[in-house]
Structure formats: C-alpha cells, structure tokens
Amino acid sequence: MDFSQTPGENYANPKTCFFHVLFKAAALAFYILSALFVDSFVIIFVVTVVLAALDFWVVKNVSGRILVGLRWWNEINEDGESVWKFESLDQQSLARINKKDSWLFWWTLYLNAAAWIVLGVFSVIRFQVDYVLVIAVCLSLSIANIIGFTKCQKDAKKQIQAFATQTISSRFSSTLQSAFSVV
Numbered sequence: 001m002d003f004s005q006t007p008g009e010n011y012a013n014p015k016t017c018f019f020h021v022l023f024k025a026a027a028l029a030f031y032i033l034s035a036l037f038v039d040s041f042v043i044i045f046v047v048t049v050v051l052a053a054l055d056f057w058v059v060k061n062v063s064g065r066i067l068v069g070l071r072w073w074n075e076i077n078e079d080g081e082s083v084w085k086f087e088s089l090d091q092q093s094l095a096r097i098n099k100k101d102s103w104l105f106w107w108t109l110y111l112n113a114a115a116w117i118v119l120g121v122f123s124v125i126r127f128q129v130d131y132v133l134v135i136a137v138c139l140s141l142s143i144a145n146i147i148g149f150t151k152c153q154k155d156a157k158k159q160i161q162a163f164a165t166q167t168i169s170s171r172f173s174s175t176l177q178s179a180f181s182v183v
Helices: 014-037 041-068 091-095 099-125 129-182
Strands: 070-076 082-088
Touching: 014 041, 014 099, 014 129, 041 070, 041 099, 041 129, 070 129, 082 129, 099 129
Parallel strands: none
Antiparallel strands: 070 082
16 A cells, blocks of 8 residues: 655645644633633633634734735724735745645634634523633634635735736737737
8 A cells, every 4th residue: 555645635834734723722622621620710711812812823923824825914094994904925826825724724714713603602502601701702813813814815816816917918918019010
C-alpha cells in the first residue's frame, strides 16, 4: 500500500490550521466541561471569554491572512462614522491559496457560531440566563469575524473583477488604436 499523498491533499499551513481550530475548540470545550468541574460562574465566564477573545484575535490577525489571504478591520473616521477596511492578496496569490486550508477556515468559522447558537438555545431552555451572557459574548466575537471576512471576501472578488475588466478594456483599446493607426 502506498500511503504517500499528493501535494494537493495536504494542508499547506498545518500549524496555523491547528491554532485556528485550537482556540475555538478550547472555548467550547471549557464552557461545556466547566459545568462538571467548576462551581464558579465568574471563573467560567472569564476563562471562556478569554479563550473566545484569543480565538477572535488569532482568526482576525493570523489565520485569516495565512489561510485565506484576507484581513479586515474597522475604524472610526473624523466624523464618527464606522468605516470597514479590507485587505487581500493579489489575484495570483489568491489563486495559490490551499483549498484544504481555505475549506477548514470557512467551515470552522461557521460551525463555531452554530455551536454557540445551539449552546445558547440549551441555556435558554434550562433557564440559565447568566450563561446566555457568556454565549452572547462568544457568539458576538464569532459573528464579527464571519461578517468581517465575508465582506472582505466580497471586496476581494470585486477588486479581481475590476482588475480583469480594466485589463481587458485596456488591451481592447490598445488593439483598436493599433488597428486604426495602421490605416
């Protein structure tokens, strides 16, 4: 049996993928398992929120750049308005993004939010209103990354389309100019 894999079947950035998943899993696991081992709501709240905040930071500033080539942030301008800023790799670099890395990034981003929603429903059903606060904080961090990266991905696609349109139109116009200059 041949256990070797082709290069396309491996993760290009296994360490980044590991940490991308680690903090999500750690926050969820601590929240779920803490009920068995910890009696203090304050400890559960603090540790879970710190793990979720670490996940937010890692996704926003590290794994988003490395795994999908995207980065986003939000600024407040002089008028007090919120302005979204987006960065993405150039078209050639985006085309070289590893498909498995990208797949892992997007699926874990959405599954993490779905898991917090399910846990929130269970907390409401069990009338644990204080735990809904923990879930609300963790879910808001998760959704912020989803919104930021989704908008960033759409912005990157617009930039690629605009570049392609500009390139095609400039080549077409140069072709027309050279055709009429011969006449």
